[in-house]
Amino acid sequence: MNQRVIPLADERQLRQLPAIPADLSPASGTLLDSRGRPVKDLRISVTDRCNFRCVYCMPKSVFDKDYAFLPRNSLLSFEEITRLARLFSAHGVTKVRLTGGEPLLRRNLEQLISQLVNIPGMEVTLTTNGVLLPRKAAALKAAGLQRVTVSLDSLDDTIFRAMNDMDVPVTDVLKGIAAAEAAGLGPIKINMVVKRGLNDQEILPMVERFRGTGHILRFIEFMDVGSSNGWRMDDVVPSAEVVRRIHEHHPLVQIDPNYSGEVAERWRFADGAGEIGVISSVTQAFCSTCTRARLSTEGSLYTCLFAQSGHDLRSLMREGRSDAELSAAIRQIWHRRSDRYSEIRSAETASLRKIEMSYIGG
Ligand code: SAM
Numbered sequence: 001m002n003q004r005v006i007p008l009a010d011e012r013q014l015r016q017l018p019a020i021p022a023d024l025s026p027a028s029g030t031l032l033d034s035r036g037r038p039v040k041d042l043r044i045s046v047t048d049r050c051n052f053r054c055v056y057c058m059p060k061s062v063f064d065k066d067y068a069f070l071p072r073n074s075l076l077s078f079e080e081i082t083r084l085a086r087l088f089s090a091h092g093v094t095k096v097r098l099t100g101g102e103p104l105l106r107r108n109l110e111q112l113i114s115q116l117v118n119i120p121g122m123e124v125t126l127t128t129n130g131v132l133l134p135r136k137a138a139a140l141k142a143a144g145l146q147r148v149t150v151s152l153d154s155l156d157d158t159i160f161r162a163m164n165d166m167d168v169p170v171t172d173v174l175k176g177i178a179a180a181e182a183a184g185l186g187p188i189k190i191n192m193v194v195k196r197g198l199n200d201q202e203i204l205p206m207v208e209r210f211r212g213t214g215h216i217l218r219f220i221e222f223m224d225v226g227s228s229n230g231w232r233m234d235d236v237v238p239s240a241e242v243v244r245r246i247h248e249h250h251p252l253v254q255i256d257p258n259y260s261g262e263v264a265e266r267w268r269f270a271d272g273a274g275e276i277g278v279i280s281s282v283t284q285a286f287c288s289t290c291t292r293a294r295l296s297t298e299g300s301l302y303t304c305l306f307a308q309s310g311h312d313l314r315s316l317m318r319e320g321r322s323d324a325e326l327s328a329a330i331r332q333i334w335h336r337r338s339d340r341y342s343e344i345r346s347a348e349t350a351s352l353r354k355i356e357m358s359y360i361g362g
Contacts, residue, residue: 014309014355015300018316018329027090027327033303033337040261040291042093044081045361046109047101048297052129053165054153055229056195058358060165062228070359074298078108080317082115084295085122087327091334093293095123097149099361101297104132110143117144127151127191127362130176131168137176137183148180149189154202155209163199177215188215189277194237195222203237207246211273218264218277224345225305226356233347239278243267246276261289281305285342293334294360301330304339306354 031039048070053060076084085096096116103109103126116124123146130150140148152173154160160170180188190210194200203219210217219242224231246252251270258266263286264277280286294302299314311333316326341349 015312015315016309018301018311018313018333020316020321020325021328021332024324024328026324027087027331029090029092031091031331031334033334035288035338035340037289037337038092038291039088039293039334040093041095041097041293042085042088043097043099043292043294043361044085045100045295045297045359046081046098046103046106046112047075048356048359049105050100050102050129050358051105051131051166052102052168054193055163055165055198056193056222056231057226057229057362058356059228059230063358070297076295076297076299076314078112078115080299080314081112081295082119083317083323084299084313084326085116086119087323087330088293089119089122090327091330094121095125097125097127097361099127101358101361102129102132104128104136110136110139113140113143113145125149128176129164129168130173130180133176134179137179137185141183141185145185147187147189148185149191150177150180151191151193152177152206153192153194154199155205156199156202159199159202181215186214190215190217191220192217193220193222194242196235196237198235200237203242203245204249207250207276211250211269214274216275216277218279220279221282223281223305224350225354225362226358227351227353228356231350233282233350236282238283239265239280240283242278252276261286261291281342282345285340285345287340287343290339296355296360301333302355302360303333303337304341305357305360306341306349307339307360308352308354310355310360 050058113124125147127149153163155170157170161167192206206217222236252267253270255266255268264279266275266277268275296310300310300312302310
């Protein structure tokens with residue numbers, strides 16, 4: 001086996017079997033962690049595979065032909081995912097985001113969506129690189145998907161092909177965005193990860209392209225997720241700089257968040273041509289309002305994007321635990337949650353061996 005695979009494979013094994021508490025009382029609808037943060041959003045990675053090899057996320061040097069992706073029987077089934085989503089819903093989760101890897105690579109994803117939208121009060125969304133949307137958007141909408149977020153880091157074909165490292169042209173993603181719009185999966189959010197010296201010159205062209213379209217362009221600071229992307233603080237373009245650079249050409253006015261705990265800071269164009277968002281996990285940590293839980297492809301629960309280990313809910317399900325037991329285990333994990341990685345980030349924490357984003361779900 002390729003030596004580079006070993007540390008990542010080991011990290012995936014860093015899963016603890018959660019204890020089942022004695023108190024199996026029903027979920028109350030509000031679950032607070034040790035810092036008073038409720039659980040509201042559940043991100044679910046439905047596959048660790050991707051058809052891109054973005055240099056900042058799944059670099060080819062690690063995720064190459066020798067990389068051991070998860071075997072099929074490790075993945076949570078749609079029934080297992082839906083069961084957990086129901087239990088989280090009873091604890092207060094109102095939004096599920098399907099992600100990965102590339103979620104549209106998971107076969108029959110529409111079936112999962114139709115099961116999830118049957119959970120009362122649950123909003124179901126999806127983050128994708130967009131390439132498969134022309135084929136799938138209509139079926140996703142018919143299954144009940146409400147909205148999509150499409151990742152797009154550049155409009156310059158040379159830069160984009162180099163960033164996805166699979167020679168995928170920009171036009172494939174633009175066709176995906178058009179298909180999502182035609183299917184009624186809007187308002188579409190378009191996520192651009194900005195890495196200094198790689199694509200920061202694309203900030204303005206992206207603004208020019210999407211201003212006035214109704215799509216919401218969001219700029220994400222390059223983060224030290226996982227252990228394989230070679231993150232350095234120097235590569236981060238702070239959101240304040242992104243806003244300043246746009247404001248010089250198209251004046252911006254800050255607007256209120258849609259809801260408390262929204263990760264993106266919102267700005268509108270003063271001339272009425274829509275809005276943009278900035279997500280500043282590095283320069284303006286939002287841990288204090290973080291309401292997100294993450295379910296890995298093989299059913300481990302992570303309470304932080306930058307976690308080093310997870311809680312193995314799949315084993316509890318596969319050993320025949322009841323809903324009451326699972327629900328109590330989730331309650332105990334969330335009660336004990338104290339993560340605030342982005343608030344304490346330093347050169348040392350950045351080099352910790354953290355779980356990869358493709359596995360835990362972006
Ligand atoms: N394949 C899907 C996609 O492309 O959107 C979903 C998974 S991807 C991991 C989810 C999001 O995470 C994408 O918008 C991606 O750009 C972002 N992402 C990945 N690595 C990142 C990093 N190091 N810093 C900031 N964002 C990152």
